[in-house]
Amino acid sequence: MAEQHHELAHVFTEASQRVNDARGGTPSDLNTPYTFPGYTEAEWTEKAAALRQQIRVANGLVPTHEPTPMNAEIFGRIEREDYSVEKVYFEPFPGFFTTGNLYRPLGKSGPFPGIVSPHGHWGRGRLENIERGSIPGRCINFAKQGYVIFAYDMLGYNDSGKQIDHRYGGTHEGLWGLSTMGLQLQNSIRSIDFLESLSDVDNERIGCTGASGGGTQTFILTAVDERIKVSAPVNMISATMQGGCLCENAPNLRLDTSNLEIGALMAPRPLLLVSATGDWTVKTPTVEYPAIRSIYAHFDAEDKVHQVQVDAEHNYNKESREAVYAWFAKWFLEAEDASAFKEVAFEVEPDEDLLVFAAREIPTHALKQEAFLPAWIHRSQAAIEKRKPTNETQRQAFSEELGSGLKHAIGLDIPKPTDVTLVEPEGAFPTTYQTNLSAKHLVIGRKGVGDAIPAILFSPEPQVGHDPVVLIVHPEGKEKLIDSETGNPSRLITDLLSADRRVLLIDVFGTGEHGDYERSEDLGFFTTYNRTTAALRVQDIVTALRCFTGRGDVSEVNLIGIGEAGLWGLLAAGFTDVKNVVVDAAEFDNSDDTAFLESLPIPSIRQVGDFRTAGTLIAPQSLIIHNTGDAFRTTWITEIYGNIGASQHLLVEKGRLPDEEIVGRITTA
Numbered sequence: 001m002a003e004q005h006h007e008l009a010h011v012f013t014e015a016s017q018r019v020n021d022a023r024g025g026t027p028s029d030l031n032t033p034y035t036f037p038g039y040t041e042a043e044w045t046e047k048a049a050a051l052r053q054q055i056r057v058a059n060g061l062v063p064t065h066e067p068t069p070m071n072a073e074i075f076g077r078i079e080r081e082d083y084s085v086e087k088v089y090f091e092p093f094p095g096f097f098t099t100g101n102l103y104r105p106l107g108k109s110g111p112f113p114g115i116v117s118p119h120g121h122w123g124r125g126r127l128e129n130i131e132r133g134s135i136p137g138r139c140i141n142f143a144k145q146g147y148v149i150f151a152y153d154m155l156g157y158n159d160s161g162k163q164i165d166h167r168y169g170g171t172h173e174g175l176w177g178l179s180t181m182g183l184q185l186q187n188s189i190r191s192i193d194f195l196e197s198l199s200d201v202d203n204e205r206i207g208c209t210g211a212s213g214g215g216t217q218t219f220i221l222t223a224v225d226e227r228i229k230v231s232a233p234v235n236m237i238s239a240t241m242q243g244g245c246l247c248e249n250a251p252n253l254r255l256d257t258s259n260l261e262i263g264a265l266m267a268p269r270p271l272l273l274v275s276a277t278g279d280w281t282v283k284t285p286t287v288e289y290p291a292i293r294s295i296y297a298h299f300d301a302e303d304k305v306h307q308v309q310v311d312a313e314h315n316y317n318k319e320s321r322e323a324v325y326a327w328f329a330k331w332f333l334e335a336e337d338a339s340a341f342k343e344v345a346f347e348v349e350p351d352e353d354l355l356v357f358a359a360r361e362i363p364t365h366a367l368k369q370e371a372f373l374p375a376w377i378h379r380s381q382a383a384i385e386k387r388k389p390t391n392e393t394q395r396q397a398f399s400e401e402l403g404s405g406l407k408h409a410i411g412l413d414i415p416k417p418t419d420v421t422l423v424e425p426e427g428a429f430p431t432t433y434q435t436n437l438s439a440k441h442l443v444i445g446r447k448g449v450g451d452a453i454p455a456i457l458f459s460p461e462p463q464v465g466h467d468p469v470v471l472i473v474h475p476e477g478k479e480k481l482i483d484s485e486t487g488n489p490s491r492l493i494t495d496l497l498s499a500d501r502r503v504l505l506i507d508v509f510g511t512g513e514h515g516d517y518e519r520s521e522d523l524g525f526f527t528t529y530n531r532t533t534a535a536l537r538v539q540d541i542v543t544a545l546r547c548f549t550g551r552g553d554v555s556e557v558n559l560i561g562i563g564e565a566g567l568w569g570l571l572a573a574g575f576t577d578v579k580n581v582v583v584d585a586a587e588f589d590n591s592d593d594t595a596f597l598e599s600l601p602i603p604s605i606r607q608v609g610d611f612r613t614a615g616t617l618i619a620p621q622s623l624i625i626h627n628t629g630d631a632f633r634t635t636w637i638t639e640i641y642g643n644i645g646a647s648q649h650l651l652v653e654k655g656r657l658p659d660e661e662i663v664g665r666i667t668t669a
Helices: 005-009 041-058 135-145 158-162 171-175 180-196 213-224 259-264 288-297 318-332 369-386 392-410 491-498 533-548 565-573 593-599 610-618 635-643 659-668
Strands: 073-079 083-093 096-105 112-118 148-152 201-211 228-234 271-278 305-313 420-423 432-434 437-446 453-460 469-473 502-506 557-561 580-584 622-626 650-652
Touching: 041 213, 041 259, 041 392, 083 135, 083 180, 096 135, 096 158, 096 180, 112 135, 112 180, 112 213, 112 318, 135 148, 135 318, 148 180, 171 369, 171 593, 180 201, 180 213, 201 213, 201 318, 213 228, 213 259, 228 318, 259 288, 271 288, 271 318, 288 305, 305 318, 392 533, 392 610, 420 533, 437 533, 453 491, 453 533, 469 491, 469 533, 469 565, 491 502, 491 659, 502 533, 533 557, 533 565, 557 565, 557 659, 565 580, 565 610, 565 622, 580 659, 610 622, 610 635, 622 635, 622 659, 635 650
Parallel strands: 112 148, 112 201, 201 228, 228 271, 271 305, 469 502, 469 557, 557 580, 580 622, 622 650
Antiparallel strands: 073 083, 083 096, 096 148, 420 437, 432 437, 437 453, 453 502
16 A cells, blocks of 8 residues: 555546636636526525525624614705705714715605615715716605605715725725625615604605615615615616625625625515616616516516616616606506606705705714724624523524524535535545555535535445544645555544544645635635635535435534634534534634634624634534634633533533544544
8 A cells, every 4th residue: 555655645546637626716706797597486585585694794784783873963954945955964873974965845745755865986976966867856856756865975975985985894894794885784774764763754665776886775775674665776787797896895795696686685576677778787678677577477576677778878867867756656656657757957955055064073973984893893792792692592593693694604505415416536546445444535516516525435344334424624635634654544534443433534625635726815806706715615514514414324423623624614513413523723813803814714704703603503512622722712602502501512622632532532422
C-alpha cells in the first residue's frame, strides 16, 4: 500500500478527472438572465412560504425587534381647493426617522383608501417633478381622486439625507442583517402603520406604488406585508435586471430566486405591472407577465393581475400614472369606468413647503450614521435574549423561529435523503484498502444542483450490518486524515472502525480535492445572488449527513469537526438527525464581529443568533464542544441544555480532547 501513500485520499487516480462542482463557476449577479421554472400549486405554496422568510431574514426582520412608539409629527398643513399636503416624520425605531409628505382629499367624506408611495432613484427624490416622472403630481392626483397618500424619502434622500447616506452598509452591518434595503423596508412597513393610525384612512384599503427603485420597494413590501391590498410596481420587475443599487440588493435576497417570484408573492391580491419599451421591462408582456400570471392561475385569480406597457424610456410618466389610477380605482373605488380617472393639471409646492426639516431642526436624539450599527446590535441582542428558552416547549418555538432564520442566513437546502446522490465514479481508486477495512471512493451531491463533494467511506471488514456512520471533516480536506508516508488512515479513523463504525471523510467546498476556485466574493452584490464559501461548506456537511440519514443500513449518524471545520459542523448539525456531535471550537471568539468577518462572513448570521441558535437546535442531542480556550463562549448553550434537563448530554472543554477520548464518547453514548 505504501506506494500509493496519501493519494488514496483522492477519489480519482488522475488529476484531470478531479471533481467539477457547478458552484465554482461564474457567480450570478443582478444581470444574470433568469428562467422562471414554473410551479405546481403545491410547489408554489412551499416556495412562497420559504421565500417570504428569506426576504425577511435578508432584510433583518428576524427576529422582530420590540415595537416602539412612532412618535409621529404631522405639521405644516397647506390646503388647496380639493386636497391638502402636510409634512410628516416618525420613528420606525428610536432615533431613526421616516420623513415625507401626506396628501389628503378635501371636500369628500372618508374614510379613504390609503397609499404608501416610495419614490425611486429620481435626482430629487420625492420632490421630483419632470415629464418622465412626478412624485408630487401622482400624489396630488390620487388625493383629488379620494385617497390619502404618503410619499416618503428613500434612505439618504432629502430630509433622510440629514441622517444617513443612501449607500449605507457593508459586510460588517450585513452580519447583523442591517442594510439600506432593510432600513427602507422598515420605513415602508412603518408607513403602513402610520396610515393605519389616521382616522380618515380605511385600513382594509391600503395600496402601494412606486417606480424603478420605488418599484422594488413596492414589490418587496407587498411580499412580506399582506396589509397591502393593491399593488403597482412600475418599470422594475424583470427576468434580466434585478435592481442596480445597494437599496435593492440585500445580502441573501435572491439566492436561487428572482424578482419574478418575489413579485408573484402578491397573488392573489390585485397586481398591475407597468413596463416600458425603453428599459429592461421591454419583455414584460411576453416573459414576466405570463410567468406571474401562472401563479395567479393557482388561485383562480387571473383577473387580478394585469399589465400595461408604454412606449417610453424608463419612467413613471403621465401615461403610466393614468394606468395606475385606473387600476386602483377599479379595486378601491369600485369604479364602473376606471379609465375615466385621467390626470388633471397640478401645481407643486415649493421645496421649502414640502421638506420636513426646512424650517426646523432634525430632533436632537436622531442617530448619527456611525451610531446605527451599535443601536441595531443592541436591539437585536435584546430580541434574541427575550426569546431565550427556559423549557422544551420554548426551545421548540425558538428553534422554529430562529432556526428558520439561521437556515436562511446560511442559505441552506435541507435535502431529502432520496435527493442526495452517492456515486462511485469511473476511474476512482479501488475499494480494497487493507485486510480489515475497505475504502469506497465517492462523489456526493444533490439532484439537480450540480454540487459535487469528494468523499471516502471507510468500512470495517467484515461488516456486521447497520453500522453507524461517523462523518469527519477537516478544514484542509480528507487528505490530512491519511498518513502521507504509509497511506494508512489516522488513528482516529482506525479506532472508530475497530468499534464497528463506518467513517466518511469529505472535502467540503474549496478544500482538498474539491479544488481551489477563483471565486471573488468582493464583486458587487455578490452575497445577494451567491452563498459565501463558508456557507457552502456548512451546506456540504448537511448534504453529507443527510445522505446517510434514515437509511435502512445505517443505525445512527455522528459528526466530528476538526479545527475550523468544527465551527462549520456546529452550524450544520442542528439541521440533521445526528446522534453525537463533537466539534472543535478552534478558540474562535464568537462574541467578536471581527472573527466572523475573517472566518464566517455569512450575512445575517449574528442577527439570527449564530452559535447560540445552532446549539439550541442540536439540544438535547449529545454535544461536545472542545478547544474553546478563553474565547468561545458557551454560556447560552450550557443554560439551554440545563433548562431542558439535558445537561448530561453536553460537554464543554477549554482544551482539545485527545482522539481516543472522542472515540470513547461517541462509541459509548
